[in-house]
Amino acid sequence: MKLSYVIIYVDDAVKATEFYSKAFNLKIKFIHESNMYAEMRSGETTLTFANNEMLKMNTGIDPIKGDKNCFEITFTTNDVQKAFEKAISNGAKELKKPETKPWGQIVAYVRDSFGTLIEICTPMG
DSSP, X not given: OOOOEEEEEESXXXXXXXXXXXXXXXXXXXXXXXXXXXXXXXXXXEEEEEEHHHHHHHHOOOOOOGGGSOOEEEEEXXXXXXXXXXXXXXXXXXXXXXXXXXXXXEEEEEEOTTSOEEEXXXXXX
């Protein structure tokens, strides 16, 4: 079994890709002609955004918005402070400034404009 896709349901899939492209230097892989589905190159696992309407259309589930839809993704980097500042300058909301954990890892948290919790941290040994 291999994790191939992470799908985050948002109000606007294209705007989500624009944010992640600017804030985290991810490259857009594919945007469906409907603009309701988009993929980003993010290593072995594809980061995908789909409009909330697609969630309802595909599953019958009404989209949950705001803090109730808590989903976290994590980006690792050797320069957490720089990545954190770049995310904030591109529209992310600051939740927790970079701090060094007792085990030595540097960790920060932001939230994108779609409500997704994003951890930015140094890689674990």
